[in-house]
Amino acid sequence: MSFLKSPAILKYLVWVLMACNLLLISWLDVHTGSIWGWTITDFTDSHQFSLIDVAAIFQFVLFAITADVVMRRSVARYNHHSKKSQIPAILVQCFTILIYAMFGLAGFILLYDHSVSNLVAASGAIGLSIGYVCRDMISDVVNSIVIQTDGLIAINDWIEVSDNGSTQYYQVVQFDRRMVTLRNRFDYLVKIPNTRFIGMSYVNLSKQDEGRGSRRTLEIKLDALNHSEKVMGVLNLVLESVINTDSDFMNWQYCGIKSLESGSVTYLIAYECKPHLKPIDSNSRIMQVALRFLTAAGINTGSSMEVQTLDKYESKTSNRFYEIYEFGILRVMSHDEAMQLSKTATVVHCFKGEQLIRQGEQADSMFLVSEGALEVKVPGKDGNAITVATLWPGDCVGEMSLLTGAPRSADVFAKADAVLVEIKKENIAPILESNLRLIDEISELLAKRQAHSAAMANNSAISDLREQSQNLAKRILGFFFKGLH
Structure with missing residues (x-):
């Protein structure tokens, strides 16, 4: 009942119950001369059931309800004002069960036997019997209280569990008075009893310091x-x-x-x-x-016993180009065209901090990154250079200068010692001349790349991708084959 969690509602309910208790006590005092119903009622006698007997039973019920509401109001106020810890709902439920059980047992014994010593003895005996029969369930409930009270886990937390030298990762889906439900990396649900979970070795990744993963x-x-x-x-x-x-x-x-x-x-x-x-x-x-x-980088990811597909003449330059050309705009070339271009490509070494490309200079070549990394920089509003991109192995730079003769659009420096494969206009011209279809395919790839860059920078794509591709194709044709555009 969600309304029993509001401190304001519980406050008024406590006052109402207190008033009911006072009214019942007054009524008993007037009609029986005692404020406690059990002192004048004995169900072991064979007397006729009367209104006084009903009032004696109702007094125990009213006491139990009042004690439960007072407990709930105290918990609600604590949870409302506490920032660091909360009393879990399962603990409140346990307190409620305990309150009604104790008042029920007290009512039964006092209304039938009138002996407080028998009440204590019976409570102990019944408690021991229930505890033995339900020891596993009680253990899980107690550990559930520990889990929630200490804030060990919460819904959607990620935990890292170490078991027999292996590490597994789980997401907390749910936990109740008996079980903790986890989701593993294959999206299967795993249910673990609270007693077993509390003894597991795990790290709650979601409760580490901010910024830790x-x-x-x-x-x-x-x-x-x-x-x-x-x-x-x-x-x-x-x-x-x-x-x-x-x-x-x-x-x-x-x-x-x-x-x-x-x-x-x-x-x-x-x-x-x-x-x-x-x-x-x-x-x-x-x-x-x-x-x-x-x-x-030309590092062998297989075995040294593998047969090499490239001959000795084609050497490291051919290998480097052939291994990375498929990551950039040259991937539209066939195997034979790539092999032909690899024989004329050259390897360029650029040390950390060294400038590879200068903005505004005329050039007709491009570079493919084989090892290391490059930084692309442009002047900022204050005149200082700012890094706009980092190029990693497989990336290329200078393709517009190679294909259209456009001036370099940015400064490029080596972020780390780099090995590059350089392709020049005279290297690729024979291949384009023998296969003009490549120009359209390369232009389309360049247009898509420019559209993507525009979308990332301005949250808007180039409106007519086909027109952009056609314009690029004309520029390439004009640069390589004057008079054909």
Whole structure:
């Protein structure tokens, strides 16, 4: 009954019940000479049931109701004014049951036997019997009270449970006087008795300090022939990229070597994310970026015994280009076209802090990021440079200069030591000349990218994507093949 939770309503109800008790006591005093009904009533006698007997029974009922309402008003006032702790509803229910049980037992004994000593003895005997028979249920109820009173968990909290060396994550769905209901990572509901739950080893992730999340680990096994320091550098860059681009991840990370065995190295990645993110999802997001960065850096994610598909002549430059071209606008090229372009591409090294591109300069080349990271900067209103984008392995920069001859639109610096693959106009011109369809496909990709950037910046997309794509195609044709547009 929700109205019994309001301190104001309970206050008036207490006064009404007090008045009823005083009226009944006065009536008994006038008609029997005693204010206690049980002193003049004995149900063991074979006398005719009278109004006095009804009044004696009703007095116990009225006492029980009054005691219950007074208790509820006290709890409601405490919960209303308390900021740190609350008395749980289950504890109030237990108090209510105890009050009615004690007044019921007292009424039965005093109306039949008139012996207080028998009342105490009977209460103890009955209490012991009930306690033994219902010991498991009582234990669960008591532990439910502990869980709620101490605020160990709340609905929708995320907890991390350690059991036999494994870690599981659950969301609290419900808890009552017997069970705690949890949802696991596969969306199955798991019910755990309160007594068992209170003895479990767990961390309530939702009740940690503000800004703390769930810290998790992920293992990646790679060929031992890979350069370990290079691998860890790439993996640290993976974590930095995820933290910067995904709001579900927090600024805490670790990367190291866990073990070396059978020609493979196991790398350990530790990261922190929001508790609501399922481990299977957070690990998948990390692994997706890791595979892209490792592949772009030319790190072997398979076995050193695998047969190489590229010949010795095609070497590292070809490998680097071939592994990353599919992440950008050049993915519309066929396998043979990509192989042809990879033979003329060049590798460029850019050290941390070094400027790769200068705003306003004329150029006809683009760069694909193979390793490291770049920062794109433009002058702010105060004249100081501000970073507008970070480019990670697989990203490209300078494509508009390559395809249309447009001046560089921003300054680009190396955020970390970077390895880049440079594509120049003379490298890609023969491929476009032999397959003009590529120009339309590249123009469409560029138009979609510009529309997405406009939507992110101004909350509005380019109105006519087809027209934008056609305009870009004309510009590319005009830059590469003058007289054809």
